Amino acid sequence: MADAGSSISSAAPRRVAFEVLRAVSESDAYANLVLPDRLRSSGLSGRDAALTTELVYGTLRRSGSYDAIVTSCIDRPWSKVDRPIQDILRIGSHQLLGMDVPTHAAVATTVELAKTQVGRARAGFVNAVLRKVAARTYDDWVDVLATAGDSSPAERLALQHAHPVWLVHEFSDSLAAHDRDRDEVGDLLAADNRRPLVTLVARPGRCTRQELVDAGGRLGEWSSFAVVWPGGDPGTIAAVRQHRAGVQDEGSQLVTSALADADVSNGRDRERWLDMCAGPGGKAALLSAIASERGATLEAWEILPHRATLVRQAVGPNVTVRAVDASDPERLAGPHGSEGKFDRVLLDAPCSGTGALRRRPEARWRKQPSDLPDLVAGQRRLLANALRLVRPGGVVGYVTCSPLVAETSEVVESVLAERHDIELMDARRSLPPGMPDLGDGPAVQLWPHLHHTDAMYLALLRRGKN
Ligand SMILES: C[S@@+](CC[C@H](N)C(=O)[O-])C[C@H]1O[C@@H](n2cnc3c(N)ncnc32)[C@H](O)[C@@H]1O
Structure with a gap:
């Protein structure tokens, strides 16, 4: 539970938090991008900025569970409640159930917010609903709703830790696929709700x-x-x-340096490295620094021109950055093609991002299982290309910021099924000695609840010598 500090009755943090929530609900904005701008423009700092941040992040993270709780307190479907009022009720619920704000202050300040944002009449509705929400603690609400709904264990965990049920099943499957106990999923979900260092x-x-x-x-x-x-x-x-x-998250650092440290066969003095999907450039910046130290050269590709510009800013002048589609077969063959050109290729594939839910509070409610087939098809195309871009004896690092089996081991397996010259290396050997909980290999899955990193996946694939 968060400390509301001395700003408990101040109106500005709640108003700014409401504005950010509106941008997220109405314009699909990302809270981690909008919030810093709004804090700056409103002049909030210190405890007020901390309170605003907690109101935004905490409310968004748990919004699915707060919606279920509020729905049980009203006599109409949640979808029939006007969206600005939904956001106000979420902010109020978070203060009542997720922060140390005294009940009277949580209700009074939220009702004040409602008066200024949606008018006096609707503020009365907000007041009545929040008084019902305040009747129980968060844990008691979970008990009541889970019992009333005859919830399955996964549904209860989803409500308790504020994740969609489909992700609870996916995470549990991924833990099992990495030889871990499915019961750990509660710890994993809880870790997603802690703000990362x-x-x-x-x-x-x-x-x-x-x-x-x-x-x-x-x-x-x-x-x-x-x-x-x-x-x-x-x-x-x-x-x-x-x-x-x-x-940069430690998991991102580890998978990047693991590729740089992996054993390539037939090493050469001036290696050529490629970051295939480089935007916005965090891993490329680390790779380019390591490459410079080892006398290697780095190229970075990125499909979106504005992201390619960010990569250029991140890596400096020694790296060739191209705004290109890395899954385009044209990039491989022909006189200007890059087939077999690189010693090391990093494929940090576009993915669901479900391994970084700690950082993007709204993301868990936006992702849908229906997003996966297109992502997986793209990941397969990119990995198949990566294995052609690397020279015989060279290594591809396949990385996702997702632990989902469909985006990780299944992509690797499906691409390996079409090639018989690829060796799956033991990625654990390229991680720090003694690092615990790396599973049975050969691929590695990092976990927020065990390693305090994002849930990064790494497979190292070496192309056989011709
Ligand atoms: C997971 S992000 C990479 C993050 C990056 N490695 C970093 O650490 O900052 C994936 C990137 O791949 C880019 N991308 C998606 N499809 C691509 C393609 N076919 N070719 C090149 N880049 C692509 C996306 O625009 C996105 O910037």
């Missing part, structure tokens, strides 16, 4: 971890480039402003 990457040859520790950070848990930043805007750190360091 801000982790920095010290790009080798450009910045040392010591420089970031001297600036106030502490060493990260696993990656030899990672420094945890305890709080405050990382943009104030000189190395971050100068792109010598950046903000």
Whole structure:
């Protein structure tokens, strides 16, 4: 439960939180992009900014469960409630059930918000509903609704940890596929509801971890480039402003350095590396720093021109960045084709992003199972191309920020079924020695509840020598 601090009765954080929620509900905006802008333009800082952030992130994360609770308190379907009122009721519910705000303050401030945003008459409705919501704790609501609905264990977990039921099943399947106990899924769902620590990457040859520790950070848990930043805007750190360091999850750092460290056969002095799907450029920036240290060259491809521009800004002038479709067969064959050209290829594939739900509070409610077939088809095409772009003896790192079986092991298996010259390497060997809970291999699945990273998947595939 979050501490509401001294801003408990201040109107501005609630108004700004409401505006961000409106942008998310009406315009499909991303809270992590909209919120910093709104905080800046409204001049909120310190405790007010922290309260606004908690109101936005906490409300969005649990909105599916709050909707179910509120629905049980009203006599009409949730879909018949006007959308601005839905958002106000969600903010009120989060203060009542997910924060330490006293009941009278939570109700009074939300009713005030309603008066200014939707008028006095509808504020009366908000007041009546929130008084019913306030009658129980969150856990009691879960018990009551799960019992009344005769919920399955997965439905109860979904309500308790505020995830859609289909993701509870998917995560449980993925844990089982990696030889873990399905019962761990509750811990995984709970980890998705904790805000991740801000982790920095010290790009080798450009910045040392010591420089970031001297600036106030502490060493990260696993990656030899990672420094945890305890709080405050990382943009104030000189190395971050100068792109010598950046903000990057440790899981992303680990899969990137794992590809760089994997054994290629027939090594050559000046290796050629490719980041096939590079935008916005976090992994490319780390790869380019490692490549420079090892005398390798890096190319970065990205289909969306504006993202290719972000990659250029992230990697500096030594990397060739192309705004191209990496699944286009034209990129392979012909006199200008790239077939067999690269020693190492990183394919950080476009995916459901369900491994990074900690960072994108609204994402879990937006993703649908129906999104998966198109994503999987794209992932297969890209991986098949990656295996042609790499030279015999070279290595492809297939990475997703998703633990879903359909996007990870099934993609790898389906592509391997069409090629008999590919060896699946033991990716655990390219991760820090002694790192626990890496499963039986050969691919690796990282988990938020075990490794405190995003749920990144890594398979290393080596193309056989001709
Ligand atoms: C998961 S993101 C990569 C994140 C990136 N590696 C990083 O660490 O910042 C996938 C990227 O692939 C791009 N993409 C999708 N399809 C592509 C294609 N066919 N060819 C090249 N890039 C593609 C997307 O636009 C997106 O920027």
